Amino acid sequence: MDALVTAARNGDKEAFVQLIRMNKQSLYKAAWVYLRNEQDIADALQNTILSCYENIQGLREVKYFKTWLMRILINECKDILRQKNHDTELDNFAEGVHCEELDLCEWKQLLLCLDEESRKIVELYYFDEFSVKEISALLEMNSNTVSTKLSRARAKLKEVIRR
Incomplete structure (x- = not known):
């Protein structure tokens, strides 16, 4: 390239x-x-x-x-x-969202528990497959901040799923 x-x-x-x-x-x-x-x-x-x-x-x-x-x-x-x-607000997801346990509608509802910035980071990381470094550059954030927000978003999503 x-x-x-x-x-x-x-x-x-x-x-x-x-x-x-x-x-x-x-x-x-x-x-x-x-x-x-x-x-x-x-x-x-x-x-x-x-x-x-x-x-x-x-x-x-x-x-x-x-x-x-x-x-x-x-x-x-x-x-x-x-x-x-x-x-x-998230109305739909990009193509490629797959999970054996959750369907698209459930994913949509699940991600709504996150703040807007965390949702964007999760979508860019998991659905668009950008690295933390790339997300950091795209969103003009420190890489450590992106990693922290991603980690906290994962923890919150796990907590919501367990309920």
């Missing part, structure tokens, strides 16, 4: 298109976590891709392309939420 990023930085449009294609599912899932509305997601993705294309020369480290791209997306999502003053 580093070679594609370098080529895109040097003006290779096809390399840029390939980078976006490689990251489209992650972009969509992250936008869904924030927006929960197809039209808003489409707007956020379009704005993100445009901003990325226009500013890719400003990317300092090629290896952080995905984190940089996701940060742009999250900022776009936050802008849309500010403009529309949306409530970011």
Whole structure:
């Protein structure tokens, strides 16, 4: 992927298109976590891709392309939420939520016991498979804070399940 990023930085449009294609599912899932509305997601993705294309020369480290791209997306999502003053309660989950003991509706209700920030961390970690370090960069938090919030969220979820 580093070679594609370098080529895109040097003006290779096809390399840029390939980078976006490689990251489209992650972009969509992250936008869904924030927006929960197809039209808003489409707007956020379009704005993100445009901003990325226009500013890719400003990317300092090629290896952080995905984190940089996701940060742009999250900022776009936050802008849309500010403009529309949306409530970011969880209505649905991204694809791929599986548990032998809980169905989707039960997962939805279970995660509602967490505060918004913890829900986002849990979704990014378990459903979108981001590492603590990546979540830390995306949410602009210290890695230790993300780890602590993830640990506390797990404990709270276990407590709720046992009831």
